[in-house]
Amino acid sequence: MDLVDYLRALRKHWILVVLSVLLGGGAGAGAYSASAPVYRADSLLFVSMYDTGNAALLMQGSMFAQQRVQSYTGVLTSPKVLQPVIDELDLDTTPRALSDHVGSSAPLGTVLIEVTVDESSPQRAADIANSVSKHFGRAVSELEQATPASASPVRINVLRPAVVREDPIAPNLLRTLALGLLAGVVLGTGLAVLREVLDTTVKSLSTITDLGAPALGSVPAGEGGPRPELVVEGSRSPQSEALRQIRTNLQFADVDHPPRVLVVTSALPGEGKSTTAVNLALTAATAGMRVVLVEGDLRLPRVADYLGVEDSAGLTTVLAGRADLDDVLQPYGDTGLSVLASGPIPLNPAALLGSRHMGDLLARLRERADLVIIDSPPLLPVADAAVLARQTDGALVVVKHGKTTRDHLTRALERLRAVDAPVLGGVLTMVPAKASDYSYAYEYGYGYQPTVPDDAEAVVLER
Ligand SMILES: Nc1ncnc2c1ncn2[C@@H]1O[C@H](COP(=O)(O)OP(=O)(O)O)[C@@H](O)[C@H]1O
Ligand SMILES: [Mg+2]
Structure with missing residues (x-):
């Protein structure tokens, strides 16, 4: 089949295509109204080194921090951070389950770490994000200590604490509808072409x-x-x-x-x-x-x-x-x-x-x-x-x-x-x-x- 044949198939089975698009739109709208809202809270962290008297570390300066930051994003969702969060907020979950709700990203070449928490309640999202920031700082300090007695050269500062945001990030009506409609178009086109291919008259x-x-x-x-x-x-x-x-x-x-x-x-x-x-x-x-x-x-x-x-x-x-x-x-x-x-x-x-x-x-x-x-x-x-x-x-x-x-x-x-x-x-x-x-x-x-x-x-x- 070439393009003309496809267009002919669409024109001939246009009712099928329209029905599929309506179905897709309906499914999108249904999915929108059926899905629970998701709220997001985020905080921004800044990783810094400070003078411990260790000249070697100081020489490497922020370069060191930049390299470490990538590994820190992994620390952030580890049980070492999340278990204390669960304990502090008395959450009914496990570190593994909670890690699905916590995201972290560190733009390359910066010493910034962004923490995002998606939850069904805006308040809990903000609480978790702030608690994660706090316990993350502690975990990093502990990990970077040269000896149990010495002070950590790395310090995590909270640049922007999480606040409660009432507007949900999901579901997104426009996106869900558009996805539904798109699926409808794909389905309708597929069915129309299939009918044409199976038509041996x-x-x-x-x-x-x-x-x-x-x-x-x-x-x-x-x-x-x-x-x-x-x-x-x-x-x-x-x-x-x-x-x-x-x-x-x-x-x-x-x-x-x-x-x-x-x-x-x-x-x-x-x-x-x-x-x-x-x-x-x-x-x-x-x-x-x-x-x-x-x-x-x-x-x-x-x-x-x-x-x-x-x-x-x-x-x-x-x-x-x-x-x-x-x-x-x-x-x-x-x-x-x-x-x-x-x-x-x-x-x-x-x-x-x-x-x-x-x-x-x-x-x-x-x-x-x-x-x-x-x-x-x-x-x-x-x-x-x-x-x-x-x-x-x-x-x-x-x-x-x-x-x-x-x-x-x-x-x-x-x-x-x-x-x-x-x-x-x-x-x-x-x-x-x-x-x-x-x-x-x-x-x-x-x-x-x-x-x-x-x-x-x-x-x-x-x-
Ligand atoms: N060109 C045409 N346009 C519209 N209807 C037609 C045409 N040719 C035949 N028909 C209709 O198709 C039906 C069957 O036609 P017919 O010539 O009797 O078929 P057959 O002899 O093969 O059984 C009839 O009702 C006839 O009116
Ligand atoms: Mg006859």
Whole structure:
């Protein structure tokens, strides 16, 4: 995934990101109100040497103090200092536990030591800090004595005693909130990217090409509903434009032998096969071709319903020898389109579609039409479409954007190859108009065609 893909993932799953950020903010606010306040007291100590008559020590002067100061910070949190503090203040704790609350730091090159004490009570923090300073001075004096009898050359002065400070240092509302929000952003982004990575549905024509089928184009999503929108003659709707492009691509895929009889199929039900078949047939008829649309889905026929024509007699009637082709072929409007509806549903569609009668019928249709489009059932559940495709010039495989998975498409294409049926190409359909990958999907279908300039209509209107 590159940056553009990440941004696309964020845009697509923005609700997830917003929810995560809200959750993070809420968690921050919750953590803030749930955590007990912490008060800090600090005191500043100054380490000095004074004249003990020891010339060697004096010569080294404050250099000595500076070097010692670093070790003193360790002394400060040792039991040697903290135990007397506990005893003095009568604290219910141990030196080890108390040392977690006591901090010391000595800026390099100085003889200063800062003591900080964090406690749940401001008063106790100040008391401990002052007591630590006091007992620290004693401990150092004792440690630096040359002999038990001699005086210590080091002296600890309290530069700034600890005072009671009522404002807590923690929790910090702004910081806790910011941390929560940041965690939310990270979580949301992670989830969005994860969803995108785990999403194996096909969303671009390049994926179809990658899986081995030529990309014929993509059809944007329309209104939806029980009956799809039909393309209307002369329409400049995105769907109509897309279908015109697909028809052109189909024609030019093999200029010398353009497919004359083709099956429209897909991996699974509900992926837009019938819609594509009907609209492609209408598009070709509008362009002046003699088109026959055959209902080859004898399990869930939809073509007659979508076009609003009769379906009591049709393909199965002809195959059963109960009617002649010309009696049941229904012209559609004044276009060059004729529809062969399903007729009564048979018990064994696959066998019927693979029969010699079917082959003969297709040969007859091929003679009288420029283009025969056969709608069909999905490839993965039943064999019908593969059986049909083998007898035609090839299959057009419909892929539903964001729904058909790579795996299903791969298996569908394998079904076709297994019976040596040519794959004419893939059509990506129901591409959401708002999706940023819409234009992406259009890369192939659009832009290369010699289209009428956009202002052509406007010019006509002005005249
Ligand atoms: N381009 C499209 N935009 C919006 N809805 C569509 C589009 N193509 C198909 N549909 C809808 O998808 C559903 C299934 O379409 P259909 O063509 O019957 O699928 P199939 O034949 O693969 O089972 C229908 O409700 C149809 O209206
Ligand atoms: Mg269908």
